[in-house]
């Protein structure tokens with residue numbers, strides 16, 4: 001298991017507050033499962049109908065954009081979940 | 089000996105007094121060339137601030153016209169400007185604000201055949217557009233020409249900004265890969281609060297100012313995410329991806345061809361706005377076009393510097409720009425999208441062919 005630091009802005013999380021939390025998860029798949037289980041983010045905010053991470057969402061693992069559920073996590077890793085923004 | 093006149097020293101005195109700018113910084117600002125692509129919700133405040141600051145050459149790029157729905161957030165424009173090209177109105181307003189700077193209005197579409205020319209010769213590009221596809225093209229043109237690129241975007245009550253130094257930092261496609269406009273919410277449907285636009289625009293201007301006064305911009309490999317709901321500014325470290333389709337092979341930047349010539353703009357309730365963009369460069373003779381329109385249609389023609397507008401029939405208004413861009417505003421519910429597309433395209437081809 002690995003303790004990772006997670007950042008989720010309120011536009012993605014359930015609450016009115018953004019989330020900056022520590023989660024114990026071995027990979028991205030487990031991390032998202034735990035976030036959902038703890039009511040931090042709803043499943044339909046993260047995944048499309050086919051079960052893939054929504055296209056306009058970005059998971060940054062230590063800064064690298066990787067929308068991949070299989071990515072292994074290590075102690076101290078930083079994971080951010082942000083929407084793509086392109087309006088102007 | 090300063091290159092600034094007494095008038096300029098006085099005009100810019102409140103910023104020259106800042107240790108971050110000074111006389112030297114002001115001279116650099118005066119000598120700088122900045123291109124703003126997209127003169128909308130972000131582009132209006134960015135343009136006003138950069139013109140006020142005294143940026144010597146401002147290139148303004150937008151192929152759109154002013155609409156009533158723009159005015160709650162795009163304060164460079166007034167109600168009387170509705171229907172004119174944004175760059176034309178912006179150029180007028182900004183030269184009233186600061187008559188001593190050069191303003192270059194370009195009513196051109198972002199396409200494979202325009203984008204390199206748009207960024208060429210500029211010290212920095214400020215991306216204020218609302219289309220991810222167009223943004224990808226500008227990012228790639230900046231990578232190819234090695235020009236710093238300042239990204240800003242906002243929707244609803246949140247926004248973001250970051251800066252790209254080609255071959256030194258993550259580019260737009262490292263951060264947001266593989267998107268299409270259809271994957272993203274747009275302002276017309278999702279809405280946008282004007283205050284987030286001013287905040288993001290202010291951040292973009294401060295990055296531009298750092299670049300043109302030879303300081304290192306702050307948002308390199310650093311994605312700033314802003315939310316009004318908690319009034320929070322979060323910095324997320326980002327990294328370049330070796331496999332990035334845009335900057336992975338920096339010696340061979342590919343500018344993909346833009347094939348899509350017909351585009352549904354902010355359509356709502358079945359009615360809406362349609363854009364026709366030529367797939368190769370065009371330069372229309374507006375006087376000749378106006379004659380042609382009169383032959384087929386007795387309605388009133390409105391001419392402005394870069395465009396001609398007329399009503400095809402009640403509820404359908406066409407604006408044709410000299411660059412070949414056509415904006416069709418349809419005011420009734422459209423049941424058959426294909427029929428309207430084919431009708432507008434046929435009419436456009438008849439008017440713009442030789």
Ligand SMILES: [Zn+2]
Pocket residue numbers: 258259260261262263328329332333334335336
């Ligand atoms: Zn890249």
